[in-house]
Amino acid sequence: MPSLHRTSTAGHLERASGVLASATIERMQERLSWFRGMNPQDRSWIGLVAQTFFAAFVAWFRDPGRGPIFTADVLGTAPRELTRKVTLHQTVEMIRIGIEVAEERVDQIVPEEDVPRVREAVLLYSREIAFSAAELYARAAEMRGAWDARLEALIVDAVLRGETDDAVRSRVAALGWSESAPVLVVVGSTPEGDPEAGVELIRRDARQARLDVLTGVQGDRLIVILGGETDPAKTTSRFAAHFGPGPVVYGPVVTDLMGASRAARAAIAGYLAAPAWLDAPRPVGAEELLPERALSADETARRQLVVDIYTPLAQAGPVLLETLAAFFENGGSVEATSRMLFVHANTVRYRLRRITELSGYSPSNPRHAYTLRIALTLGRLHAHQAATAH
Numbered sequence: 001m002p003s004l005h006r007t008s009t010a011g012h013l014e015r016a017s018g019v020l021a022s023a024t025i026e027r028m029q030e031r032l033s034w035f036r037g038m039n040p041q042d043r044s045w046i047g048l049v050a051q052t053f054f055a056a057f058v059a060w061f062r063d064p065g066r067g068p069i070f071t072a073d074v075l076g077t078a079p080r081e082l083t084r085k086v087t088l089h090q091t092v093e094m095i096r097i098g099i100e101v102a103e104e105r106v107d108q109i110v111p112e113e114d115v116p117r118v119r120e121a122v123l124l125y126s127r128e129i130a131f132s133a134a135e136l137y138a139r140a141a142e143m144r145g146a147w148d149a150r151l152e153a154l155i156v157d158a159v160l161r162g163e164t165d166d167a168v169r170s171r172v173a174a175l176g177w178s179e180s181a182p183v184l185v186v187v188g189s190t191p192e193g194d195p196e197a198g199v200e201l202i203r204r205d206a207r208q209a210r211l212d213v214l215t216g217v218q219g220d221r222l223i224v225i226l227g228g229e230t231d232p233a234k235t236t237s238r239f240a241a242h243f244g245p246g247p248v249v250y251g252p253v254v255t256d257l258m259g260a261s262r263a264a265r266a267a268i269a270g271y272l273a274a275p276a277w278l279d280a281p282r283p284v285g286a287e288e289l290l291p292e293r294a295l296s297a298d299e300t301a302r303r304q305l306v307v308d309i310y311t312p313l314a315q316a317g318p319v320l321l322e323t324l325a326a327f328f329e330n331g332g333s334v335e336a337t338s339r340m341l342f343v344h345a346n347t348v349r350y351r352l353r354r355i356t357e358l359s360g361y362s363p364s365n366p367r368h369a370y371t372l373r374i375a376l377t378l379g380r381l382h383a384h385q386a387a388t389a390h
Contacts, residue, residue: 010062156216162261181227188243247274310379
């Protein structure tokens with residue numbers, strides 16, 4: 001039971017609590033620019049918090065056994081609103097000003113012999129309130145973190161399905177995504193051990209590089225969507241170590257998140273086909289895996305090989321395709337190819353350079369030659385099917 005003397009002192013404090021709250025708000029108005037920038041309704045709400053702060057202090061002083069409370073008792077009816085509108089740093093500033101006002105005016109409120117005890121109580125109460133505030137904000141941050149993770153997973157899933165509608169725009173805006181940023185999709189295995197720790201490292205590196213990031217763990221596969229970078233190889237190399245073992249594949253850069261489903265499909269197809277290229281670099285672009293993707297029944301890759309490689313060569317005339325086929329049949333020998341085609345070796349060299357210029361692939365490069373072989377085969381099949389269809 002509280003003593004009569006403590007109850008009497010608490011009565012003095014209770015009668016002055018309104019004055020203390022008003023003085024605190026006035027001082028906040030003088031010192032805190034963020035408070036002055038609030039709209040009248042929010043300032044009024046903060047005023048209510050200040051009043052509740054002093055009322056809760058009086059209740060605790062009257063009966064210390066209750067313990068200081070910094071939940072709905074102090075924050076009013078909506079603690080979640082406070083954590084959204086006012087930062088933890090700003091909350092500490094409010095507490096500090098409230099303490100300052102109480103210490104300055106305590107000798108005007110209670111009898112002189114009670115001043116030291118009340119000042120000590122104010123310091124103790126404010127310390128406990130500060131700890132409780134930190135705990136409240138930490139709890140809110142954890143809840144937001146869990147909510148953000150679920151929202152990220154929903155967005156990544158929608159991107160993979162190609163359902164990037166206005167609802168996705170709204171959700172991604174809630175996560176602070178830059179609407180106009182170029183987008184890159186990266187796929188790799190889920191980090192070993194604690195997957196969330198690996199994902200957090202990716203988020204940390206993205207923040208340091210000032211990139212937007214969305215992540216989604218799908219079983220043993222981790223999808224990472226990055227916004228704001230146009231150099232895919234350089235960017236992906238920064239994050240590759242945070243994936244689990246095995247290939248890390250990035251798709252083509254697209255203009256915005258709404259077009260990321262195409263990049264995601266390419267990256268996933270590349271990730272599934274990558275084991276066929278034993279010496280593939282890590283990370284590797286989905287475009288570099290076109291032959292493996294085509295052989296694994298990726299229709300997009302087959303179409304790309306025909307449209308981007310075979311068709312430009314075919315449109316340039318039959319001699320380039322004839323030279324390319326002969327070059328492969330002769331084991332990459334320029335001299336043997338020239339004899340087979342009854343042309344000078346320099347003519348073969350010129351045609352090979354034209355093939356490189358038109359396709360972007362050099363027949364003398366073993367990896368490029370493999371891609372050109374697959375494109376040549378698919379192109380012939382496509383041309384035959386088109387001819388027989390007519």
